[in-house]
Amino acid sequence: xxxxxxxxxxxxxxxxxxxxxxxxxxxxxxxxxxxxxxxxxxxxxxxxxxxxxxxxxxxxxxxxxxxxxxxxxxxxxxxxxxxxxxxxxxxxxxxxxxxxxxxxxxxxxxxxxxxxxxxxxxxxxxxxxxxxxxxxxxxxxxxxxxxxxxxxxxxxxxxxxxxxxxxxxxxxxxxxxxxxxxxxxxxxxxxxxxxxxxxxxxxxxxxxxxxxxxxxxxxxxxxxxxxxxxxxxxxx
Numbered sequence: 001x002x003x004x005x006x007x008x009x010x011x012x013x014x015x016x017x018x019x020x021x022x023x024x025x026x027x028x029x030x031x032x033x034x035x036x037x038x039x040x041x042x043x044x045x046x047x048x049x050x051x052x053x054x055x056x057x058x059x060x061x062x063x064x065x066x067x068x069x070x071x072x073x074x075x076x077x078x079x080x081x082x083x084x085x086x087x088x089x090x091x092x093x094x095x096x097x098x099x100x101x102x103x104x105x106x107x108x109x110x111x112x113x114x115x116x117x118x119x120x121x122x123x124x125x126x127x128x129x130x131x132x133x134x135x136x137x138x139x140x141x142x143x144x145x146x147x148x149x150x151x152x153x154x155x156x157x158x159x160x161x162x163x164x165x166x167x168x169x170x171x172x173x174x175x176x177x178x179x180x181x182x183x184x185x186x187x188x189x190x191x192x193x194x195x196x197x198x199x200x201x202x203x204x205x206x207x208x209x210x211x212x213x214x215x216x217x218x219x220x221x222x223x224x225x226x227x228x229x230x231x232x233x234x235x236x
Contacts, residue, residue, distance in 0.1 A: 001080045003162035004066050005031065006052070006196060008222070011061035013051055021047045022058065023220030030224065034185075034197040036212035043217050045200040046089070049165045052198065053087045054078060083111060086161035088152045088169060094140045100151045101127060101136040107159050126154050130180060145172055153181060160193040169199060170206040182209045 006029040014020040021044030029035065037045050050056040051063065054070060062069040065081050094103050101123060108119040127136045132147055140148050149172045156164060164185070170178045188194045198215075201207050214225040 001066075001084065003081065003084050003195060005064070006163070007062075007064040007067075009062040009064060011051075011058045011063060013047065013056065013058040015047070020220050022051070022222075025061070025220070025222055027222040029196065029198075030213050030215075032195050034189075034199065034210045034212040035215050036207045036210075037198060037200050037215045037217060039217035043219075045217055046167050048217060048222075049087065049089070049167055049198065049200060052163070053085055053165050054082060055087075083113070083159065084162040085165065086156035086159065086163070087165040088156040089167045090149075090152075090171075093152055093155070094148060096140055099137045099139055100132070100143065100147065103140070103151055104155050104158055107155065111159075113159055123158060126158065126184075129184065130154065130177065146174055146177065149173055150177060150181075157184065157188065157194075160188065162193065163196045164194050164198070166197075166199045166201075168201055168203075170201060170203040178203075178206055179209075182206065185210065 008022070008025045008027045008029075011022050011025040011027075012020055013022040037048060039045050047056065051058060057063075057071060061071075063071060068081075070078055070081065094100075095106070098106065104123045104126065105119055108114050108122070109116070113119075114122065127133055130150060132150070135143050135147055140151070153166070153169055153173075156166065169181070173181065185194065185197065189197070197210070199207065199210075199212070216223040216225065
């Protein structure tokens with residue numbers, strides 16, 4: 001199963017006791033592009049990523065992946081789509097009792113996505129690419145924050161997802177590592193994975209290297225930028 005299309009139809013989402021983050025949104029997300037999600041502070045960019053990941057469910061409307069509404073799916077029905085989504089939110093998600101290498105291996109092993117030897121080969125290649133072999137067997141609490149952040153980001157990619165969601169990926173990463181990570185994203189897109197990449201970031205230099213399409217989240221609505229910098233709703 002490959003994620004080809006992503007669409008919101010009349011989507012509404014609000015945290016309990018708060019104003020809506022998404023208000024009756026109809027939106028076709030751009031296909032096969034890197035999207036840079038921008039908004040004023042507190043408009044709900046991170047929440048939008050969580051909705052796209054299926055971690056938060058909208059109260060109203062349809063979230064369609066390949067024309068299938070995930071709000072109607074059971075956990076088992078959604079799982080094949082979930083395995084095609086990679087996401088990274090800040091420094092969270094690493095298991096403290098596992099080494100960095102075992103944290104990277106975990107999704108491949110748990111979901112049996114590859115044979116053990118192939119899983120190890122893929123993970124070791126990524127560790128070598130980012131040059132942290134000497135720290136790979138250490139646990140998250142024993143390494144610098146930069147390596148914890150990097151491990152979170154790489155784990156979002158290790159299963160070769162179709163949809164990648166990242167919240168402030170370059171924060172705490174360091175310029176050289178951020179450049180290597182940008183190149184990894186570009187390489188994977190050229191190889192046919194990462195059909196859809198959606199990023200929240202305030203790092204203009206990092207984002208410009210990815211040549212993104214800009215999406216605006218403004219007062220509960222999504223817009224896409226056109227050539228002259230104005231905003232346009234992309235409803236059908």
